[in-house]
Amino acid sequence: MKKIASIVLLLMAAVSILSACGSSQSxxxxxxxxxxxxxxxxxxxxxxxxxxxxxxxxxxxxLPVESYKATSYNAAIEAMKNGKADMATFGPFSYIVAVDRAKVEPIVGISMPSLANSPASVIIVPKDSDIKTVADLKGKTMGFVDPVSTTGHLFPKSLIVDELGIDPEELESGFFKSIQFAGKHDTAVLGVVKGQYDAAGVSGMYPEMLVQKGLIPKDSYRVIAQSGPLNATPVGIRSTVPDEVKQKVKAFLLGYNNPEYFQNLFGMADAKFVEVKDSDFDNIRDVAKQLKLSSEDLLK
Known part of the structure; x- marks a missing residue:
């Protein structure tokens, strides 16, 4: 938790990737x-x-704007790499992979002021679980969201490594009974509540969001560990998109103000698009290094 608590960038791991299928440039x-x-x-x-x-x-x-639902972070990054995707909202970890693998660059970030002091990631267990601490996760079934999810995999894993002082490779070779990837934050939360996982690492905003939507009972889970907050999550664009288009897209995003849109998609009406630069995510690269993960490892 020591390293994670100092990291300042957003989550949302969740929560959505903007990318594409079908070539958009010829x-x-x-x-x-x-x-x-x-x-x-x-x-x-x-x-x-x-x-x-x-x-x-x-x-x-x-230009005509089309949408496509990617099946995973990996699929979205590959679409960007192959020129079939133009823009994506990434979690910080998937962003640094996209930079390495698909020559993506930041166009803007998404900031959520009301989450400035809230944990980016949490590790949750069922309310009546005998798991009280991170150490109690040993030998348990652990749910994560996606291999390159910032708040649904890498941050929770770093929490465990930091708190127990163990080598990252130990988590992959016998610490857990098994590791499962749910694909979505809400699916991972539901997996804990329904007993599919003994515990799960998810975006800090998701459990309460599902409570507010009436999808899970309020007292159906407990938080046993949490990370520090994040400031912004990057929106990436293909570096080969013409500069004129990039500037128009950036101007539109920075001027976009629709609280209903941000509330429904990100759970926070005060969310907004903000200026970011690639170096803002160097501390995320440091966490990947701490976990001994390269871009290739993150995409496995």
């Missing part, structure tokens, strides 16, 4: 701009808000 001229979302909670309201966002972006950049 011969140096963009034909369309594609946004794809990672698997998450889908509902009519979010679909409506996404469509409104895409229509307004289209008008601002003078």
């Amino acid at each position: 011969g140096g001229t963009m034909k369309k701009f594609v946004i794809a979302y990672l698997p998450g909670e889908a509902n009519d309201e979010s679909a409506k808000l996404n469509k409104d966002f895409e229509d307004k972006l289209s008008a601002a950049i003078g």
